[in-house]
Amino acid sequence: MVINRNKMYNFFQQKMSIYAVFSISDIEKEFPHFDKKNLVYWQKKGYIQKIRNKYYSFSTTPKDEAFLYLASNKIYSPSYISFESALAYYNVIPEGVYTLTAVSTLKTNTFSTPLGNFTYKHLKPTLFFGYKLIRSQTQLFKMAELEKTILDYMYLNHKLTSSDDFEALRWNKEVLKQLNLNLLANYQILFNSKALNNRVTHFLTYLNA
Numbered sequence: 001m002v003i004n005r006n007k008m009y010n011f012f013q014q015k016m017s018i019y020a021v022f023s024i025s026d027i028e029k030e031f032p033h034f035d036k037k038n039l040v041y042w043q044k045k046g047y048i049q050k051i052r053n054k055y056y057s058f059s060t061t062p063k064d065e066a067f068l069y070l071a072s073n074k075i076y077s078p079s080y081i082s083f084e085s086a087l088a089y090y091n092v093i094p095e096g097v098y099t100l101t102a103v104s105t106l107k108t109n110t111f112s113t114p115l116g117n118f119t120y121k122h123l124k125p126t127l128f129f130g131y132k133l134i135r136s137q138t139q140l141f142k143m144a145e146l147e148k149t150i151l152d153y154m155y156l157n158h159k160l161t162s163s164d165d166f167e168a169l170r171w172n173k174e175v176l177k178q179l180n181l182n183l184l185a186n187y188q189i190l191f192n193s194k195a196l197n198n199r200v201t202h203f204l205t206y207l208n209a
Helices: 002-016 024-030 037-045 065-075 083-089 146-156 163-169 181-191 194-208
Strands: 048-052 055-058 079-081 099-104 109-113 116-122 131-136 139-144
Touching: 002 024, 002 037, 037 048, 048 065, 048 109, 055 065, 065 079, 065 099, 065 116, 065 131, 065 139, 079 083, 083 099, 083 139, 083 146, 139 146, 146 181, 146 194, 163 194, 181 194
Parallel strands: 079 139, 099 116
Antiparallel strands: 048 055, 079 099, 109 116, 131 139
């Protein structure tokens, strides 16, 4: 049995190597009669790593930033990277965000994994837009556009009640001055939120100060 599992692993790796993160569902599409005991054995051998229930990656897959974005999208879907993680991606805030933050139409949730913490904040389905697909090797991950990142952040941060509150965030203004303000305004309309409109007004006052 050990020999069979070792031999099967080579074939398994060839078929599943297109995935940075693969699920039980992904496996069963390629191997309809797959024995899940193989996953337990391969984990013990150090061949694969369990990220969270039903989601895995190969131990040899580089666990770089792009991998973490892919993992975030995969283990709680639909979702896209936003909030502090996207702000760090665009250099609005310094790097060193240890919890990956994302938007999801599913309930707000957090997962502690061997790769770190993944946090998801709920937005209603009508607000699930404004992200782009970025290629990483054989897969694509969803990253909020900078304009949508700013709006997502403001929409769920009720304490931003003045331009001074934005000043206290110490965001990189040089980056923020590259914002497409027309796009920001168009996305803002879709939120249909008076509270957000007030925060955007304070944000623009801060930006132009």
